[in-house]
Amino acid sequence: MYLELVLSYTIVLFAMVLAVGVINIYYFLDFVLQKENRKKLYQVWLLGLFALSVHSVGHIVEVMLEGSIIYSVLELTSLSMVLAAMAILVKNTLTFYTFIEIKKQLEMAVERRTKDLMTSNKELGQKVEELEKWQRLTVGREIKMKELKDEIKELKEKLEKYESQTR
């Protein structure tokens, strides 16, 4: 009776894990298709096959020796193995899902930073343009002032020369 109770609880747990697996089937398949996970999936595959073998023996015992305790033990063993395999799959699926989420967040952050950089680059370009405009204006003015100064100096010299001649 105790073993049957444990078996029923294991089945409930198994049903819950299965429900999580079915809900996450999309991500699960995405995870399965990743090359990096092939060795972990190979382990899951071996565990599953071993569990299936034990499960088959359990069914044979169930038919041959009806009501035998060996059947419950074998069922518990196979269910534990399937649960372990499913736990590996769910854990890796969640890890993969987290990785995808982090990757998405990083991509968004990079995009936002690039946009900020482009805006500041544009602003800097405008400022450089303004400064160049000012520089052109001020340099032109300086040249003009220098020309005027030279002209004044020349005129002064001419005036001095003229004054000395008239004396």
Add this chain to the structure above:
Amino acid sequence: MIFGAILAATSVVTLFLSLALLVLSIWKREKLTSETAWDMLMERTSHLKLVFILMFFSLIIYLIAESAELLNIESPSAVLLEVHEVGESIHMIIGVAALLAVIPLLLIMQGGEDVS
């Protein structure tokens, strides 16, 4: 009684098939875990999805059958016993179908190169 016989027969087939696949998987470990094998597997994703669906379907039927068995312990009923027997038989038949569907995939993956 007939479902018991079906269950026993499918269980024997499943046992031999799973043991054979287990031996093959361990023996060809390097080939099955190689990148080339994975590339070949990825080309047949629809087939892989079919195997997954069969496996999940088989597991769900198994859960229904086991639930019927547990309910039968609580309150014995011929209908629940029948549901249990029929469910287990269908579960094993679908299990055999899933295992048979895996074989072509494993054969395709055998084309992969050894990783040393």
